[in-house]
Amino acid sequence: MSVLVTGGTGFVGSAVVRALIAQGERPRCLVRCGSDRRNLAGLDVELVEGDLSREDSLEAALKGCTALFHVAADYRIWARRPEDLIRTNVEGTRRLMMAALRHGVERVVHTSSVAVLGKLGNGEPADEATAVCLGDMIGAYKRSKFLAEEEVRRLQREEGLPVVIVNPSTPFGPRDVKPTPTGRLVVAAAAGRMPAFVDTGLNVVHVDDVAAGHLLAFEKGKLGERYLLRGENLGLAEILGQVAALRGRRAPRLRLPRRPLFPLAVAAQAWARATGGRKPMLTVEGLRMAARPMYFRHDKAARDLGYRPRPAAEAIADAVGWFEREGYLS
Numbered sequence: 001m002s003v004l005v006t007g008g009t010g011f012v013g014s015a016v017v018r019a020l021i022a023q024g025e026r027p028r029c030l031v032r033c034g035s036d037r038r039n040l041a042g043l044d045v046e047l048v049e050g051d052l053s054r055e056d057s058l059e060a061a062l063k064g065c066t067a068l069f070h071v072a073a074d075y076r077i078w079a080r081r082p083e084d085l086i087r088t089n090v091e092g093t094r095r096l097m098m099a100a101l102r103h104g105v106e107r108v109v110h111t112s113s114v115a116v117l118g119k120l121g122n123g124e125p126a127d128e129a130t131a132v133c134l135g136d137m138i139g140a141y142k143r144s145k146f147l148a149e150e151e152v153r154r155l156q157r158e159e160g161l162p163v164v165i166v167n168p169s170t171p172f173g174p175r176d177v178k179p180t181p182t183g184r185l186v187v188a189a190a191a192g193r194m195p196a197f198v199d200t201g202l203n204v205v206h207v208d209d210v211a212a213g214h215l216l217a218f219e220k221g222k223l224g225e226r227y228l229l230r231g232e233n234l235g236l237a238e239i240l241g242q243v244a245a246l247r248g249r250r251a252p253r254l255r256l257p258r259r260p261l262f263p264l265a266v267a268a269q270a271w272a273r274a275t276g277g278r279k280p281m282l283t284v285e286g287l288r289m290a291a292r293p294m295y296f297r298h299d300k301a302a303r304d305l306g307y308r309p310r311p312a313a314e315a316i317a318d319a320v321g322w323f324e325r326e327g328y329l330s
Contacts, residue, residue, distance in 0.1 A: 007070075053091075066105060073088065107162050127298075176319065186316070198257075201235045217301075221305060230298045239316065243320055
């Protein structure tokens with residue numbers, strides 16, 4: 001097949017590219033002009049410059065393709081201009097999917113997120129069927145991913161878009177070059193720069209297992225369905241403890257209450273907007289999201305796709321090892 005991957009320079013996207021190459025494919029990757037392409041260095045891929053805002057570049061990238069993995073997204077929990085996330089994640093996705101329809105692409109895998117899934121009030125792990133609505137989405141990133149998935153579903157129903165949706169949880173592992181918000185957490189803990197934390201819970205999955213889940217969804221997924229690609233549910237304290245232990249460090253022990261931190265988060269965000277500085281370490285959206293653990297189950301993907309993730313400890317160890325080798329912890 002001839003396959004296009006968007007977001008191939010990124011954390012999850014580069015893992016999908018490698019998984020495709022391992023199956024004998026030579027993927028075509030849509031890459032932005034001037035983007036960091038370290039994750040594709042030395043790989044047998046075809047590069048096409050463009051981005052989700054340029055319809056002409058999407059037409060060129062999709063020419064002759066029979067398959068599409070749409071992994072690209074603006075992944076920022078906080079953004080100085082929230083409208084940028086809507087422009088990329090919603091409008092860009094719509095533009096790409098319409099181009100795929102015009103080119104007769106036979107199979108599409110759309111990378112959504114567990115951020116768009118509901119949560120159970122009793123703290124039990126949620127799944128693909130847990131009730132949720134747009135009003136439940138905290139922050140611009142979650143809203144943009146929710147609306148993007150809704151648009152993909154609409155195009156599947158009304159236009160016959162041949163799409164399968166995957167919802168990865170929190171990926172850990174190698175090649176997190178930016179790094180992602182989760183990667184920054186690992187780097188801070190591994191380097192001993194996290195004296196305290198706001199406790200919550202995450203679902204930890206190896207990025208290469210997420211990539212394998214993408215290919216399983218392509219091969220076995222039912223059109224219009226979503227499949228949760230998760231790993232192991234862990235409390236943040238346990239995650240930080242594993243990271244610290246891998247570096248021979250003492251894990252952070254000071255758990256901060258959320259409520260007194262909200263005024264500090266508001267001030268940090270206001271300062272970042274006023275000065276044009278980097279993303280604040282503390283955000284209102286992050287504190288609100290920490291109120292409930294992000295715990296999930298993947299029975300559907302295991303049953304229908306044969307998805308089998310490895311233990312979280314391997315994902316955490318691979319992440320710490322990669323950051324150490326690449327000099328992030330110095």
